[in-house]
Amino acid sequence: MAAVAPPTDGARRSVTLRIRRSNPAAGQGPSYSEFTVGAEPWTTVLDAILEAKRGHDHSVGVRYSCRQATCGSCGMMVNGRPRLACFTKLSELGDGAVTVEPMQNFPVVRDLVVGFDRLFRSHHSIRPYIVSGEADIAPGTRETPQSPEEVERYIQFAGCIKCGLCNSACPTMATDTQFIGPQSLAQAYRYVADTRDRGKDERLRIIDDSHGIWRCHYAGSCSKVCPKGVDPAMGIQLLKGHMLGFR
Amino acid sequence: MAREEDNRGGIRDMASPRRYGIERVAYWMMRLSGLGLLAYFVGHIYETSSILRGRAGWDELLAMTQTTEGHALLAVVIGMCVFHTANGIRLMLVQGGIWSGRPGRADYPYTPRSQNARNKIAIYSSIVLAAVAMVYGLTVMFGE
């Protein structure tokens, strides 16, 4: 069978891609590499980076997996703002050069790859699972039913893919090395709002720390950059409402 | 573990009002006006303490506030005070979970419900109120 050529409307253009390079382990400080890559209207930033890797320099360090905004691996600064590379089309970014840098507020491992240890530690610290006395389902019992309204209280927060974009945009994360971060705080709310959960008191105690929830001053930048509509800022404010007794 | 480069944004990124919309601008103005008012209060305590140097000391310091620079400074203080108060009320309502929006299913294109029109109107109103108060203050001070 003849190969089918991809549809094109003649809008293919060339884009200059600037990639920040560094390798702290080898003592190599930051510099920028420039590549010229082809761009169709549907070409994503990740496609462009992979084209640069394939055709120009295979040593470019980048982490990715699903290419469909589900795994949360390819977060990076794109033209100065945290975004998922696979979820950002070059055509959204205007005509100029596109600059990609490692996500801010995360330690750089190499080039665009950052370390997630702190995010995973913070996430784990808030006990991100249903805490319930009924650990085992005894014969004859049923799953805990929930009404659609009860599900709506937490379902948007359950969509978090742990990409870290929110932590990267947060102004408190930029200055406080121990702040728990919007990702983990929003997840604390996700479980606090779940009617099956019995761990509310303990979670509130964990986040009521000197580097905990009260360090959030509601800049809202986390929600601006979240690629999954989690709206962490909302979760955090609702959580504060619980702690202040308004909710 | 491999040595990593600390890539925190630092104070410069924290204080940058660009990139994230009016909410981040309001955050930045709130911090700045808070620090400004704190500095003013310290200065104010120093100013009023000049009474300990008698009438002459008091009049001398008061005369400084009657200059063009003194009026301009007081107008800025008025602006900071009004913005900090009005935006502070908004923040109390949001952070109490009252104005923070209602959770629900997230639908593409995922507009954050916490950054609703009510919040935006409150931010712009705080800025406008501060500007009006500053203009009024300047009119009174320079009209003396």
Ligand code: SF4
């Ligand atoms: S809340 Fe949003 S931005 Fe933050 S980690 Fe989860 S999906 Fe990513």
